[in-house]
Amino acid sequence: MSLPSSSQAVFEAGPSTPSRKRSRWEPHEALHDDAEMNEPQPPLKRRSKSKGTSLSDPRSQAVTPEPRSQIRVVVERQRPRHSIYVPPRTHHPPLTPSRSVYSYERLNSIEEGSYGVVFRARDKETGDIVALKKLKLDDEKHGFPITALREVNALMVCQHENVVGIREVVVGETLTQVFIVMDFIEHDLKTLLTVMPAPFLQSEIKTLLKQLLSAVAFCHERWILHRDLKTSNLLMNNRGQIKVADFGLARRYGDPVGVGGLTQLVVTLWYRAPEILLGATTYSTAVDMWSVGCIFAELLLKEPLFQAKGEIEMLSMIFKLLGPPTTTTWPDYSLLPLANTINLPAPHPSQLRQRFPHISVAGIDLISRMLAYDPEDRISAEEALQHPYFRESPFPKHPDLFGSFPSVAAGEKRRKHPDSPHAPVRAADYKLLTEFDAP
Amino acid sequence: MSVPLYPLASLEQIEETPSLKDGIPYDLEEDLRAYGCKLIHQAGILLKQKQVAVATAQILFQRFWFVTSMKQFGIGDVGMGALYLASKLEECPIRMRDLINVYDLLLQQATHSSTSKLVSQSKHAVFKYTPMSYFGSTFYDLKDALVVAEMQILKRLGFHVNVVLPYGTLVNYLRVLGLTSKETVCSRAWGYLNDALQTPVYALYAVPTIVCAAILLATRHLGIPLPSTPPNCWWELFDADWEDVWSVCGHVMRLYRERDASDQTRLLSMVSKKGVRKWLDDHAVLN
Numbered sequence: 001m002s003l004p005s006s007s008q009a010v011f012e013a014g015p016s017t018p019s020r021k022r023s024r025w026e027p028h029e030a031l032h033d034d035a036e037m038n039e040p041q042p043p044l045k046r047r048s049k050s051k052g053t054s055l056s057d058p059r060s061q062a063v064t065p066e067p068r069s070q071i072r073v074v075v076e077r078q079r080p081r082h083s084i085y086v087p088p089r090t091h092h093p094p095l096t097p098s099r100s101v102y103s104y105e106r107l108n109s110i111e112e113g114s115y116g117v118v119f120r121a122r123d124k125e126t127g128d129i130v131a132l133k134k135l136k137l138d139d140e141k142h143g144f145p146i147t148a149l150r151e152v153n154a155l156m157v158c159q160h161e162n163v164v165g166i167r168e169v170v171v172g173e174t175l176t177q178v179f180i181v182m183d184f185i186e187h188d189l190k191t192l193l194t195v196m197p198a199p200f201l202q203s204e205i206k207t208l209l210k211q212l213l214s215a216v217a218f219c220h221e222r223w224i225l226h227r228d229l230k231t232s233n234l235l236m237n238n239r240g241q242i243k244v245a246d247f248g249l250a251r252r253y254g255d256p257v258g259v260g261g262l263t264q265l266v267v268t269l270w271y272r273a274p275e276i277l278l279g280a281t282t283y284s285t286a287v288d289m290w291s292v293g294c295i296f297a298e299l300l301l302k303e304p305l306f307q308a309k310g311e312i313e314m315l316s317m318i319f320k321l322l323g324p325p326t327t328t329t330w331p332d333y334s335l336l337p338l339a340n341t342i343n344l345p346a347p348h349p350s351q352l353r354q355r356f357p358h359i360s361v362a363g364i365d366l367i368s369r370m371l372a373y374d375p376e377d378r379i380s381a382e383e384a385l386q387h388p389y390f391r392e393s394p395f396p397k398h399p400d401l402f403g404s405f406p407s408v409a410a411g412e413k414r415r416k417h418p419d420s421p422h423a424p425v426r427a428a429d430y431k432l433l434t435e436f437d438a439p
Numbered sequence: 440m441s442v443p444l445y446p447l448a449s450l451e452q453i454e455e456t457p458s459l460k461d462g463i464p465y466d467l468e469e470d471l472r473a474y475g476c477k478l479i480h481q482a483g484i485l486l487k488q489k490q491v492a493v494a495t496a497q498i499l500f501q502r503f504w505f506v507t508s509m510k511q512f513g514i515g516d517v518g519m520g521a522l523y524l525a526s527k528l529e530e531c532p533i534r535m536r537d538l539i540n541v542y543d544l545l546l547q548q549a550t551h552s553s554t555s556k557l558v559s560q561s562k563h564a565v566f567k568y569t570p571m572s573y574f575g576s577t578f579y580d581l582k583d584a585l586v587v588a589e590m591q592i593l594k595r596l597g598f599h600v601n602v603v604l605p606y607g608t609l610v611n612y613l614r615v616l617g618l619t620s621k622e623t624v625c626s627r628a629w630g631y632l633n634d635a636l637q638t639p640v641y642a643l644y645a646v647p648t649i650v651c652a653a654i655l656l657a658t659r660h661l662g663i664p665l666p667s668t669p670p671n672c673w674w675e676l677f678d679a680d681w682e683d684v685w686s687v688c689g690h691v692m693r694l695y696r697e698r699d700a701s702d703q704t705r706l707l708s709m710v711s712k713k714g715v716r717k718w719l720d721d722h723a724v725l726n
């Protein structure tokens with residue numbers, strides 16, 4: 001530490017306990033502040049003088065005129081306006097302990113995920129319906145699990161209209177009960193895709209994809225990798241809005257990667273980028289973009305693009321669809337740890353067009369840019385948002401024009417059969433909307 | 440789209456800290472905070488931990504005492520918990536065992552030097568580390584205390600453990616002020632920012648204010664003039680208020696005041712909450 005040595009000589013300032021200058025922090029600041037702003041030098045002395053001012057009366061300085069008030073500039077000076085980059089102190093939230101989970105009334109359990117249990121609950125104070133995700137903390141030899149920390153932190157850092165909103169983190173009676181409180185979102189995209197009678201329209205897919213991309217771009221801008229993008233982690237409300245959820249595998253990138261690099265145990269197999277499958281231990285935002293490509297395809301197909309049972313099968317499905325990688329499409333392929341254990345199939349061109357016969361040329365281009373082999377070459381979320389696909393007809397549909405669906409998560413039971421009597425809600429919507437939609 | 444802001448202590452939390460409510464005088468709390476931060480700093484050096492993790496730990500530690508009394512948790516345990524937690528947050532986790540051992544070593548060392556100073560200056564006994572004492576607790580007790588402290592920090596800060604460090608801002612501001620070529624200003628201001636980590640300012644003021652204070656101290660010390668007459672006050676460029684900047688300077692300067700050996704001994708005896716409670720009992724008459 002470089003402790004400035006003779007600093008005492010420079011200043012004789014005592015600490016001014018912040019409480020002595022409370023008015024400064026109140027939203028409506030007292031006028032006399034302006035005068036102080038005008039006199040940068042005097043406070044040197046004044047501070048030591050006012051050292052003894054009463055702690056209890058925060059306004060004492062406003063009430064008692066300062067000796068210097070005569071030379072005060074009479075014209076009220078415009079206070080420096082805070083730029084958007086430096087919000088005033090009062091805009092910062094106070095330090096607030098976690099509330100108890102008993103602030104919520106438990107309704108129904110939504111789903112037991114691999115990492116925790118999710119409940120629907122009601123805020124006893126406001127009546128708001130929320131989702132509570134219980135973090136798995138038992139048996140932790142290393143204190144609070146780093147993965148849970150990353151999840152909470154990522155959610156807090158990535159607050160965006162297309163990322164599920166975190167409201168707070170509440171605790172139960174024991175140290176092992178910690179819950180993330182989120183806005184409750186009616187659907188997840190996976191369930192929707194399986195129960196919908198017909199696939200989404202092109203215009204709807206564009207809207208959903210745009211929203212997903214803007215959320216992903218936002219996270220990446222904040223140095224967060226999601227690492228588990230898939231349809232079951234994309235929630236959708238009844239206003240046609242996508243919310244990215246489940247940051248259970250998220251982590252910051254750009255951080256030093258420890259011994260052994262980043263873990264390969266990320267991203268559900270079907271959405272996992274080829275570089276991870278081939279053992280890369282340094283990877284970046286491109287892994288999320290691969291997953292986005294798989295999701296895009298799934299929206300078009302109404303079923304997952306690659307439904308492999310294992311990693312080898314997964315790779316061979318990828319190779320089959322896109323043609324095996326070449327030195328042009330993936331220059332660094334051979335450097336990957338597992339590359340030499342793989343037998344590449346005979347070279348053949350990409351089968352994307354055959355697989356997606358109904359999508360436009362721009363659409364095929366976008367999906368192939370998302371499923372580019374070379375991570376360096378793969379399109380970024382920011383770039384993808386600018387892609388011509390979004391600017392050609394049919395245009396992205398306004399989210400408000402999406403139909404609403406009965407929510408499985410809210411316990412509104414529905415039959416899974418596509419022709420069930422409840423499904424027509426959606427079917428009727430579909431008809432209505434196609435009229436506005438270029439085929 | 441706005442970035443969520445880091446939390447700062449509220450006026451109520453500043454006016455009457457939980458420790459003050461429990462009868463611990465302001466000055467004593469200030470000293471204990473600074474000492475707790477010093478321990479975190481020293482532990483960080485011994486563990487070869489990254490500076491960002493150490494700084495984050497110190498800021499979390501400072502925040503914690505605005506929501507918790509030192510009568511309830513010791514600065515030793517909370518310091519360990521903060522460093523343990525911050526190391527995870529900064530993606531450079533440390534081993535519990537290493538951390539506990541390092542704290543034990545530091546406290547033994549401090550006890551040794553403060554007693555030998557008190558006893559006699561001439562007969563300087565050589566410090567010899569005896570593994571694992573930390574006030575007689577076993578390793579497993581300490582491990583428990585560490586886990587509890589980490590969890591308590593999280594809970595009592597409502598899991599708002601995001602911290603913004605000031606160094607990038609310092610570099611930017613110096614560039615704006617045309618001071619980047621003056622290395623001494625840069626390193627001196629940097630030093631003040633680090634020293635400020637031993638004070639509560641990072642839990643009280645936004646980063647721009649603290650950075651301005653560091654620049655003010657550095658330039659004043661080196662006699663470098665900056666425009667300071669209205670309407671051209673340099674700190675206004677960075678949306679800082681003079682009073683706040685000045686207050687931060689005050690906090691930092693207080694660190695450098697003369698302290699004697701008895702201050703140090705008193706602090707050492709109060710590293711644990713037991714010590715704090717004993718001190719409170721001994722001084723109960725005064726309350």
Ligand SMILES: Nc1ncnc2c1ncn2[C@@H]1O[C@H](COP(=O)(O)OP(=O)(O)OP(=O)(O)O)[C@@H](O)[C@H]1O
Binds near residue numbers: 112131133188247
């Ligand atoms: N905010 C929410 N509103 C409504 N439902 C939600 C919400 N968050 C999660 N869910 C539901 O709970 C399921 C599991 O949540 P999440 O994916 O966060 O947990 P997980 O344990 O990490 O799951 P997995 O590992 O299986 O992906 C989601 O697929 C979704 O159906």
Ligand SMILES: [Mg+2]
Binds near residue numbers: 113232233
């Ligand atoms: Mg999930």
